[in-house]
Amino acid sequence: MSKCRICGGPVREFFDFGRQPVSDVFPAPSDIGTEHFYRLAVGFCSTCTMVQQSEEVSRDHMFPADYPYRSSGSALMRQHFEQVARHMLATELTGPDPFYVEIGCNDGIMLSSVRAAGIRHLGVDPAEDAAKVASAAGSRVHVGFFEESTAREIRKSEGPARLIFSANTISHIAYIDSVFAGVGALLAPGGVFVFEDRYLGDIVNHTYFDQIYDEHFYLFSVRSVQAMAEVFGFELVDVEHVPVHGGTMRYTTARAGERTPTEAVAQWLAKEHESRLSEPATYDSFATRVTTNCKELKSMLAALQAEGKRVVGYGATCKSATVTNYCRIGPGLIPFVCDSTQEKQHRLTPGSHIPIRPSEAFSDPYPDYAVLFAWNHAEEIMAKEKEFKASGGRWILYVPDVHVV
Numbered sequence: 398m399s400k401c402r403i404c405g406g407p408v409r410e411f412f413d414f415g416r417q418p419v420s421d422v423f424p425a426p427s428d429i430g431t432e433h434f435y436r437l438a439v440g441f442c443s444t445c446t447m448v449q450q451s452e453e454v455s456r457d458h459m460f461p462a463d464y465p466y467r468s469s470g471s472a473l474m475r476q477h478f479e480q481v482a483r484h485m486l487a488t489e490l491t492g493p494d495p496f497y498v499e500i501g502c503n504d505g506i507m508l509s510s511v512r513a514a515g516i517r518h519l520g521v522d523p524a525e526d527a528a529k530v531a532s533a534a535g536s537r538v539h540v541g542f543f544e545e546s547t548a549r550e551i552r553k554s555e556g557p558a559r560l561i562f563s564a565n566t567i568s569h570i571a572y573i574d575s576v577f578a579g580v581g582a583l584l585a586p587g588g589v590f591v592f593e594d595r596y597l598g599d600i601v602n603h604t605y606f607d608q609i610y611d612e613h614f615y616l617f618s619v620r621s622v623q624a625m626a627e628v629f630g631f632e633l634v635d636v637e638h639v640p641v642h643g644g645t646m647r648y649t650t651a652r653a654g655e656r657t658p659t660e661a662v663a664q665w666l667a668k669e670h671e672s673r674l675s676e677p678a679t680y681d682s683f684a685t686r687v688t689t690n691c692k693e694l695k696s697m698l699a700a701l702q703a704e705g706k707r708v709v710g711y712g713a714t715c716k717s718a719t720v721t722n723y724c725r726i727g728p729g730l731i732p733f734v735c736d737s738t739q740e741k742q743h744r745l746t747p748g749s750h751i752p753i754r755p756s757e758a759f760s761d762p763y764p765d766y767a768v769l770f771a772w773n774h775a776e777e778i779m780a781k782e783k784e785f786k787a788s789g790g791r792w793i794l795y796v797p798d799v800h801v802v
Contacts, residue, residue: 411441413437436452438452445621454611456523463740485562489591501567507562518536519537545579547579548580558585560588567617574629591649595643603797604798606690609719630652698726708768711759727749
């Protein structure tokens, strides 16, 4: 039994996905044999309730300069961040010369809206290629990892930040003590640290097991974030559930005593208590469902192959690495995966080595079935690919259970 990275309490593993690759490094065929693998196992802290991975993957392995993910690739995410920016501009980025800092700004999808409003800003991201996209659009970006030393450098040159924001990034950072120390050093009096991340309650309730991969070192709940904030001298003062990525929670934290928590915090804590999100039995049940889903998915693919049906994948996502490697699904069952991200095309899926083809290959000709690995964008994708359904094609989804649409 390991110790919690947040509070030092005991952590009990509840699922082991075995040997897994780095999920967002897509090898060229010539790179086979050079990939980095690790053991992907998750556990639950009985003290602070934080769900976390047992082994940490080096940040340099996960977030190299050519990290391929681009936030702006989805119309849904562009709309989401425009809405978030409008909200923050109206509530937090007010008064004389507010300074905005974003941890994990990627290609600048959120920064662009803040910049357009004339707000002084700075994005921080280690992925140089993505940062170049944001910089080319006119946003200011510091290329590097956010930690205490980075924050102190920013404070010295730019002054304090009224708002520090991050989306789908804080859960990636195992050394979160340094992040909070940096936030404490950089944040202005009365300022807030706001971050969005996949919500543990949705992951457990809907068996979104593929949300567990190397980058998601922590799986946050309201209770665990409240405990984490307290450990580092902060206080959880507001929460808001948003539908992106299958269910995301936006957490607002401030230095302890600077703001009064909203009713939403107590309401969500009560909901988590009612759903038994802090009980070990909940995770044992989740583990059983994961095993069942994986067996049923592989059995369905094998049966369709035996019937002579053509099945491809849709979306070379980070999530798909967990599915294909744990279920042992390779090019023998799924000959290729289509993806619109140019940086991924003509490469292979991590570990499982399924070829990745451009989106155009999906309709040349349409397959009989498509496994929707990018299920969190199902509505957007199905609307885009309505001709696939019209041609008689069927979508295969494996969460919350294995089913055909």
